[in-house]
Amino acid sequence: MNEHKFRDYIYWGVTAVLVIVTCIAAALVFIRWQTVYGAIKYVNRVLAPIIYGAILAYLLTPIYNQVYRLADRILTPYLKRGKKKSGLAKAAATLASIAFLAAVAAGLVWLILPRVFESVKGIVNSIPSNAARIALWIEALFADYPDIEMAVLNVYNQGVEKLVSWVQTTTDLLPNIERIITGVYTSIMGVVNLVKNVLIGIIVMVYLLNIKDTLAAQGKKIIYSLFPLPVANEAVEKWRFIHRVFGGFIIGKLWDSLIIGILTFVWLSIIKMPYTVLISVIVGVTNVIPFFGPFIGAVPSAILVLLVNPRKCLWFLLSILAIQQLDGNIIGPKILGNSTGLSSFWVLFSILLFGGLMGPVGMIIGVPLFAVLYRLAAEWVNKRLKRKDLPTITDDYGDLKHIDEEKKTFVR
Numbered sequence: 001m002n003e004h005k006f007r008d009y010i011y012w013g014v015t016a017v018l019v020i021v022t023c024i025a026a027a028l029v030f031i032r033w034q035t036v037y038g039a040i041k042y043v044n045r046v047l048a049p050i051i052y053g054a055i056l057a058y059l060l061t062p063i064y065n066q067v068y069r070l071a072d073r074i075l076t077p078y079l080k081r082g083k084k085k086s087g088l089a090k091a092a093a094t095l096a097s098i099a100f101l102a103a104v105a106a107g108l109v110w111l112i113l114p115r116v117f118e119s120v121k122g123i124v125n126s127i128p129s130n131a132a133r134i135a136l137w138i139e140a141l142f143a144d145y146p147d148i149e150m151a152v153l154n155v156y157n158q159g160v161e162k163l164v165s166w167v168q169t170t171t172d173l174l175p176n177i178e179r180i181i182t183g184v185y186t187s188i189m190g191v192v193n194l195v196k197n198v199l200i201g202i203i204v205m206v207y208l209l210n211i212k213d214t215l216a217a218q219g220k221k222i223i224y225s226l227f228p229l230p231v232a233n234e235a236v237e238k239w240r241f242i243h244r245v246f247g248g249f250i251i252g253k254l255w256d257s258l259i260i261g262i263l264t265f266v267w268l269s270i271i272k273m274p275y276t277v278l279i280s281v282i283v284g285v286t287n288v289i290p291f292f293g294p295f296i297g298a299v300p301s302a303i304l305v306l307l308v309n310p311r312k313c314l315w316f317l318l319s320i321l322a323i324q325q326l327d328g329n330i331i332g333p334k335i336l337g338n339s340t341g342l343s344s345f346w347v348l349f350s351i352l353l354f355g356g357l358m359g360p361v362g363m364i365i366g367v368p369l370f371a372v373l374y375r376l377a378a379e380w381v382n383k384r385l386k387r388k389d390l391p392t393i394t395d396d397y398g399d400l401k402h403i404d405e406e407k408k409t410f411v412r
Contacts, residue, residue: 048197053204057212059251060097064209068093090210097209101202137310242372249368252335257287259335260327267319274308275301283320287327289363291351294324342371 029036044051071089079085135156142149208215219239224232261284268276279301286297298320306313342350347367354366382392390403 049200050204052197052201053208056101056201056205057208058247059254060101060205060209061212061247062251063100064093064097067096094206094209098202098206134307134310238376241375245371245375246365246368249371250365253288253290253364256327256332256335257284259331260284260287260323263323263326264320267323268316271315271319273305273312273316273319275304279304279316283323289351289360290367291348292355292363294320294327342367342374346370346374 068089071092072085075085075088079088135153142152220236223235226232227235261280264283265276265280268279273279282301283294283297286293289296298317301320302313302317305316350366350370351363354362354369356362358366385392
């Protein structure tokens with residue numbers, strides 16, 4: 001009995017120490033956030049190839065698994081189960097994953113980038129003529145209000161002068177030779193470093209795709225060795241839940257954004273909008289960001305259309321609004337379902353929170369990350385309520401004044 005009490009004392013003592021250490025660490029992180037953030041950025045830069053490879057492996061896992069199962073079925077009549085059969089199936093799945101990645105990259109390079117470059121070049125060359133056209137449109141719009149016309153034109157002309165000056169100074173070689181050389185060198189080194197990280201990341205991706213089952217088994221082995229059986233089972237189940245939320249949301253959002261980009265391109269081509277490819281790429285890419293994505297993509301795209309034809313800008317905004325309504329009410333729910341289980345308020349909250357902490361990446365992963373934290377917190381609260389023999393349904397606490405301590409009945 002004494003030994004049992006002694007173990008309990010040790011358990012609670014260790015728990016108290018861990019809680020104190022965790023609180024101190026959290027306080028230090030909060031106080032020294034800039035230093036911690038700098039350290040995280042440094043580690044992120046060093047481990048960039050591993051991170052790229054892990055992200056690619058995670059996104060390509062569905063393709064890898066499908067091809068592996070197909071190759072395994074095809075090889076079954078010819079080979080018995082063993083390393084040779086598994087190796088051939090893994091090789092086929094790996095080649096299929098690399099081929100898919102190469103096809104996507106080739107499509108971006110050969111189909112999209114040249115047209116995007118032409119669109120940007122056309123925008124730069126047409127700035128003077130488009131500016132003059134918009135000025136005439138402003139004069140006609142405020143013809144009956146000369147004071148407003150003069151004020152708007154003054155602001156507009158100042159903006160155009162700054163824009164033209166910026167374009168000229170960035171394209172004029174002699175006055176800015178030192179800055180241009182420095183910028184070119186920095187850009188080249190950045191591209192070289194990015195290419196190096198991506199190439200190493202592809203190698204890491206291949207390794208991870210082929211050893212992911214082994215890594216998962218090793219992780220479970222470690223969990224079951226460290227924790228009691230009920231805790232280990234719960235930890236493994238929680239990991240499955242995390243994978244289900246992140247995988248379902250991110251992969252589904254990528255498919256949703258691809259569909260929206262294609263729909264935007266088809267519709268804008270039909271109504272003959274300018275810079276169709278460039279705008280479709282902007283809309284498709286920004287659509288990956290939940291909630292704010294459509295607005296982030298629509299604003300610069302609308303400005304591009306406005307420079308060419310102010311009237312078409314209105315049609316463009318109406319078209320984007322219709323496409324986003326189609327996505328938000330039909331396409332998105334059909335692909336994503338309710339993969340996160342969050343209300344609209346918590347979706348907005350998670351985007352603002354993690355977007356502020358982690359930037360654009362936080363805006364993308366913030367929703368599934370907060371969904372996981374929300375689910376874990378809800379399960380912890382419900383578990384505590386069950387121990388007290390209290391209901392776990394939220395609506396039961398809506399008009400509650402207090403709970404009778406003896407009878408444990410709700411007083412409303």
